[in-house]
Amino acid sequence: MSPVQALAEVLVGHPQRRVIDRALVSLLEICRSEQEPEAWRIVSGTLADISEALGVFRPRRDIRKVTVFGSARTVSTDPSYLLAEELAREAVAAGFEVITGAGAGIMEAANRGAGCENSIGLNVDLPFEQHPNPIVSSCEGRLLHFRYFFTRKLFFLRESDALVVLPGGFGTLDELYESLTLIQTGRTPPMPLVLLAPEGDPFWLGWEEKSLTVMRERGLVSPEDSSLLFLTHSAREAMAQIRRFYRVFHAAELQSDRVELMLNLPIPPEALDQLNREFDDLVDEGAIQAAETSDENGFLRPCLRFHFDKRRMGRLYQLIDRLNRLELPHCEALESSGQRSGSSATVV
Incomplete structure (x- = not known):
């Protein structure tokens, strides 16, 4: 045939x-x-x-994943290497898998911390610096060889539920700016983006002061766009921030003029009223409404729907943060941040 x-x-x-x-x-x-x-x-x-x-x-779609970006030139004695390794261990302990670019340096450290059985490496053929590290090479089915950067970047964003960026050079900053651009323009659904550097390392503080603050002061980005990022020097705090992002919020469906925020559990009417008061400026018309929808696995989930301007992505992140800080009765759904299909959902 x-x-x-x-x-x-x-x-x-x-x-x-x-x-x-x-x-x-x-x-x-x-x-x-x-x-x-x-x-x-x-x-x-x-x-x-x-x-x-x-x-x-495909067979790993239900497990949330953290992508770790950073320099291939970082040596194993560098504090950033040790921090990336610690971050990956924290991620696996929280129920996440770890994606890297499969190379040396920070990528190798993250794969080492996660172990090959919890790692996925997205390699790309380069004339130097990008040979697969031995951790992702040692487990069958855990290493991909991409021919093109653009297809590799597509899957970094498509399959990730969180991004952690450690100090790096042109390639690392390219990945940071590409991710920020796709998040800010709504081309990829909301996810936590963490800038991580060792204690006392001013790499990201310097970047924030010399780049982000200058862009914000000149009106080149919105004031609330700072909410798209989280800076920390602690692997544990990085993962705590990622887990908090998925405490109540589960996922988002972004349409041209409307957003649907899927939740791990319904929120009470009084909390919805408060959100409408606090985020009235985010809603183009009507109000934030409670409803139900099917998620990517065909499970019925509570959700919030409203019309909004995609240029306000930073403000949308603030709404998600407010949702995740709601004081709700303790239940298993609030502890299942490592799973894309939680126990609170029902099959339709």
Whole structure:
């Protein structure tokens, strides 16, 4: 059977048939207009990257993951290396897996702290500095080799539930700015972004003062955009902040002019009234409304829905923080931050 015949067979009754049809139309248009070998290497390599990555992440989709960014040049005696290793241990203890770029330095430290059985490495072929570290190389099915940076970045953001950035060079700052841009513009759902450096290391304090503060003072970013970041010198506090982010908040569905915040448990009416008073400026029209929705696993969850301006992502983060600080009766749902499918949800 040819690949085209096999595709036709698989498409019969496929739940995503309409989306696949659109993808095939795009591929058909490229076929009609493009004969250059390099163009087809890009198409083929991109699809191969996506196919292989989906295969690795599919069986692990229910486990939340922390991505750790940092320099490949950091030596094992550097305090940042030791801090990355400690962070990964804290992440695994909290029920998270750890994603890195699979290289040396900070990446190796995080994989070492997590252990290969709790690590995933997203490697990219480079002429120097980017050979897979022995930790992710030692466990089968835990290492991906990407042909392109853009597909690698796609999966860093798609599969992560939190980002932790340690000191690094151009590549690390590129990953930080790319993540901030996608979060600020609403192209990726809200997730905690932590800047972590050893005690006494001014790396991120200097960056905040010389870059973020200057941009804010010149009106190049919104004042509330500082809420997109959390700075700390402690691995334990970094993970505590990540866990707090998913205490009441579970996930978000961002649409063009509306947001749906899925929750781990419903909030009382008086808390909803208070949120509407505190965040009236965030809502474009109407009010924040309590409802129910299905999450990515088909579970029915309580949620909050409202219309808002995507340029106010920093303010949305402030709302999520306020939600997570609500005083609610203790229950298992408030302790399940490491799972994407919590016990509070019901199957629909």
